Amino acid sequence: MAAADPSRPRLTTSAMIASIAAEGQRTEAAPFGHALVEAARERPEILGMTADLGKYTDLHVFGAAYPDRYYQMGMAEQNLMLAAAGLAHEGFVPFVTTYAVFASRRTYDFISQAIAEEGLNVKICCALPGLTTGYGPSHQATEDVAIFRGMPDLTIVDPCDALDIAQATHAIATHDGPVYMRLLRGKVPMVLDEYDYRFELGRAKLLRDGADVLVVSSGLMTIRALEVAKLLEAEGVAVAVLHSPTIKPLDEATIVREAARAGRAVVVAENHSVIGGLGEAVAGALLRNGVAPPLFRQVALPDAFLDAGALPTLHDRYGISAEAMARSLRGWLQHRRP
Known part of the structure; x- marks a missing residue:
């Protein structure tokens, strides 16, 4: 990854944007925006929309x-995708941003017909995936991966x-x-950075x-999984x-x-509905390859429209906080022991 230019002021993000970081946790401001600036210095074809x-x-x-x-396209997400497709046809690499709910629900057909079917070099980068806002079902993209997994030739990164x-921003740019x-x-x-x-695109x-x-985890649930691993290590439970x-x-x-290791339970953790996401993708892979772990479970959001509220409360209510995930793993592992 290219080093940041120290002569340029480092912009921060809006104070209106809530963080998922725990109190005292190390953070970086706007990593996507800064990485895209770095990538664009070497690639003049990159656009932001x-x-x-x-x-x-x-x-x-x-x-x-x-x-x-x-390019600020206004509140017209379908036009945004079509404009990005047109620019990609001319050799540009548009990085398109909106909220995940708007991309997956409102513009699906436009992405499918104008971008994916044409194999165009459009990078759709969306905030508020899963349960990362307390605004309720209108903004919670709990099924976006399920929606997009069925679209041919579309790479999905979490x-x-x-x-x-x-x-990942640098990788998808190329x-x-x-x-x-x-x-x-x-x-x-x-x-x-501690690990x-x-x-690498396409690699776990x-x-x-x-x-x-x-x-097996993706997105913010990898952070949770690492937190849970440390919690359970103190109790004599070894978590990979x-x-x-x-x-x-x-x-x-x-x-x-990794799932074929003898005697090891498998849990898939994702910030997404239990339907159609990483959990079902992993389960399908294990089934096709004849791997049957002694225990298979999912830590995921329920198949429901979720409540609005404060994120820590919602994460605990729906089982994706570190504490809730640790409780689930303890119960599953205890149940399988003789």
């Missing part, structure tokens, strides 16, 4: 650095932290073809090993964490190899 959400997807950082390559987002990437925004936790991690990475249970930031194409070889 948004539907009235530059500040709330961290694309305003790119807009400040490259105002002549930044990075974990600030490092993952920055490295990838030939359409990409949907989920974004954490604002002050994003920095975790993976000698480097993002084992962050820590453990003999009792393998957690396999981070799968690319959901499509899934790194089946690595997942199958």
Whole structure:
């Protein structure tokens, strides 16, 4: 990843944007916006486009650095996707931002017909994936991965932290073809630098090993999985964490190899509905390859329209906080012991 230019002021994100970071956790401000600025220095074909959400997807950082390559399209997400398709036809690489609910629900047909079917180099990078806002079902994209997994030739990326987002931004900029990437925004936790991690498109990475249970995770749930692993380590439970930031194409070889370890339970953790996301993708991969772990469970959001409220409360209510996830793992592991 290219180093930041110290002569340029480092923009921060809006104070209106809530962070998912725990109190005292290390964070980086607007990692997507800053990484895109770095990528654009070497690639003049990169453009930034948004539907009235530059500040709330961290694309305003790119807009400040490259105002002549930044397009504010207004609240017209379908037009945004079509305009991006047209520019991609002319050789540009548009990075398009909006909220994940608007991309998946409102513009699906436009992405399918104008971008994916044409194999165009449009990168759709969306904030508020899963349960990362307390605004309720109108803004909670709890089924976006399920919606997009069925779209042919669309790569799907769900990075974990600030490092993952920055490295993934550079990787998808050089990838030939359409990409949907989920974004954490604002002050994003920095975790993976402690694990000698480097993002590779299409690859899952084992962050820590453990003999009792393998957690396969993506997005912010990898942060939770690592927190849970430390909590349970003190109780004598060894938790392995396999981070799968690319959901499509899934790194089946690595997942199958790790899940096949004798006697180890498998849990898939995702900030997404229990229907149609990483959990079902992993389950399908194991079934196709004849792997049957002694226990298979999912930590995921329920198949429901979720409540509005404060994120810590909602995360605990729906089972994706570190404490709630630890309770679930304890119960499952206790139940399987003789």
